[in-house]
Amino acid sequence: xxxxxxxxxxxxxxxxxxxxxxxxxxxxxxxxxxxxxxxxxxxxxxxxxxxxxxxxxxxxxxxxxxxxxxxxxxxxxxxxxxxxxxxxxxxxxxxxxxxxxxxxxxxxxxxxxxxxxxxxxxxxxxxxxxxxxxxxxxxxxxxxxxxxxxxxxxxxxxxxxxxxxxxxxxxxxxxxxxxxxxxxxxxxxxxxxxxxxxxxxxxxxxxxxxxxxxxxxxxxxxxxxxxxxxxxxxxxxxxxxxxxxxxxxxxxxxxxxxxxxxxxxxxxxxxxxxxxxxxxxxxxxxxxxxxxxxxxxxxxxxxxxxxxxxxxxxxxxxxxxxxxxxxxxxxxxxxxxxxxxxxxxxxxxxxxxxxxxxxxxxxxxxxxxxxxxxxxxxxxxxxxxxxxxxxxxxxxxxxxxxxxxxxxxxxxxxxxxxxxxxxxxxxxxxxxxxxxxxxxxxxxxxxxxxxxxxxxxxxxxxxxxxxxxxxxxxxxxxxxxxxxxxxxxxxxxxxxxxxxxxxxxx
Numbered sequence: 453x454x455x456x457x458x459x460x461x462x463x464x465x466x467x468x469x470x471x472x473x474x475x476x477x478x479x480x481x482x483x484x485x486x487x488x489x490x491x492x493x494x495x496x497x498x499x500x501x502x503x504x505x506x507x508x509x510x511x512x513x514x515x516x517x518x519x520x521x522x523x524x525x526x527x528x529x530x531x532x533x534x535x536x537x538x539x540x541x542x543x544x545x546x547x548x549x550x551x552x553x554x555x556x557x558x559x560x561x562x563x564x565x566x567x568x569x570x571x572x573x574x575x576x577x578x579x580x581x582x583x584x585x586x587x588x589x590x591x592x593x594x595x596x597x598x599x600x601x602x603x604x605x606x607x608x609x610x611x612x613x614x615x616x617x618x619x620x621x622x623x624x625x626x627x628x629x630x631x632x633x634x635x636x637x638x639x640x641x642x643x644x645x646x647x648x649x650x651x652x653x654x655x656x657x658x659x660x661x662x663x664x665x666x667x668x669x670x671x672x673x674x675x676x677x678x679x680x681x682x683x684x685x686x687x688x689x690x691x692x693x694x695x696x697x698x699x700x701x702x703x704x705x706x707x708x709x710x711x712x713x714x715x716x717x718x719x720x721x722x723x724x725x726x727x728x729x730x731x732x733x734x735x736x737x738x739x740x741x742x743x744x745x746x747x748x749x750x751x752x753x754x755x756x757x758x759x760x761x762x763x764x765x766x767x768x769x770x771x772x773x774x775x776x777x778x779x780x781x782x783x784x785x786x787x788x789x790x791x792x793x794x795x796x797x798x799x800x801x802x803x804x805x806x807x808x809x810x811x812x813x814x815x816x817x818x819x820x821x822x823x824x825x826x827x828x829x830x831x832x833x834x835x836x837x838x839x840x841x842x843x844x845x846x847x848x849x850x851x852x853x854x855x856x857x858x859x860x861x862x863x864x865x866x867x868x869x870x871x872x873x874x875x876x877x878x879x880x881x882x883x884x885x886x887x888x889x890x891x892x893x894x895x896x897x898x899x900x901x902x903x904x905x906x907x908x909x910x911x912x913x914x915x916x917x918x919x920x921x922x923x924x925x926x927x928x929x930x931x932x933x934x935x936x937x938x939x940x941x942x943x944x945x946x947x948x949x950x951x952x953x954x955x956x957x958x
């Protein structure tokens with residue numbers, strides 16, 4: 453993007469509606485958004501699948517929330533917010549969301565841009581005189597927003613990420629910035645926490661107040677984000693405990709160590725925010741184009757549609773991933789998404805918003821090796837599978853018959869879940885990511901299904917045969933590969949195999 457972006461550029465971008473907005477308008481005219489039912493199914497089926505994934509890697513806990521067209525569809529809160537205190541994770545447990553902070557900072561800058569307080573092509577030294585006569589002084593606000601100013605990521609001494617020293621103060625940020633250019637401006641994208649810290653200082657210079665006050669009055673208050681803020685102070689007791697990766701203690705390869713809570717100080721605008729998955733869904737829904745939301749008034753709270761499209765237009769794209777003005781981009785299931793990730797001592801997070809469908813998904817974890825991307829992509833896969841048309845063999849078969857196959861089974865090889873998802877029956881191995889190319893089973897009769905294998909290495913064409921209790925609940929299955937699996941309480945393992953065995957079924 454040209455560094456000299458002005459309000460005129462935002463206005464011109466409003467003239468041309470995006471293809472995703474057009475698709476959403478057409479979808480709304482046809483009736484209720486089918487994504488609502490699909491994501492309810494994805495959350496229902498996905499809760500034990502994601503729980504097994506988390507359990508397999510010893511993750512303490514995670515939060516998931518999903519909204520469609522600005523309305524919450526459902527949540528998952530799994531595991532522990534604090535293992536030692538036996539405090540369970542809940543949908544309202546506060547979590548560090550780290551670089552999600554950049555989207556709030558970019559939104560605040562764009563609000564000031566819309567009000568004519570600043571221009572995106574303003575030089576940094578016009579707002580931060582301390583940068584005068586430094587290489588970075590000539591850089592522009594838009595270059596900081598898009599990570600193209602060439603400034604250092606965290607400085608030559610970033611031990612604050614490992615709690616080796618406090619996060620930098622305002623004065624340290626300025627000093628780092630004065631000598632922190634690493635590559636030439638607009639050479640390429642170069643992610644920088646220092647750059648977004650400077651944007652927080654520009655907000656203070658432009659408003660004459662604190663960064664916290666501006667985001668509270670301009671973003672958090674209007675959206676009623678009661679569990680979101682730029683820095684933890686008197687609410688630190690509500691924060692989930694963050695944990696190291698497994699093996700941080702060399703005496704035990706499976707042990708995680710609790711991490712002390714620390715403030716981000718001068719880097720608050722880059723990485724200081726706390727939130728919940730619920731609040732982040734509400735927040736990112738307000739960034740969707742108005743045509744993808746039923747509650748138009750909510751989308752007008754933050755930014756005009758033209759400014760949203762400006763912010764969400766990729767400036768830099770490489771191998772399917774890109775960045776705009778404060779937002780990350782990637783394609784999932786053939787659809788464009790915008791959002792952000794976050795990493796803080798003890799926490800890893802990711803949020804996606806899909807303009808075409810109005811879906812927002814947020815996944816927050818409380819360990820530094822948490823993998824919200826795998827959890828989130830599994831849910832996206834489940835939602836797409838839930839939208840697939842019914843297999844021809846299911847014509848005329850009543851849903852109550854198909855629901856009888858919906859059960860989890862185990863053997864010494866692990867656990868599997870047969871799930872009636874959307875219109876079809878699928879099989880998912882617990883503890884593994886959901887394969888978006890999964891094929892449904894063919895219905896044979898009230899106790900048999902025929903496998904369809906997309907890859908050729910499974911038992912394509914063979915039968916899975918079920919036995920049912922007197923109450924009609926599936927008790928066991930002779931799978932398509934011929935092995936017997938039973939419902940969890942019926943699992944029969946020798947004592948020497950049971951030693952240390954944890955069933956991966958909730």
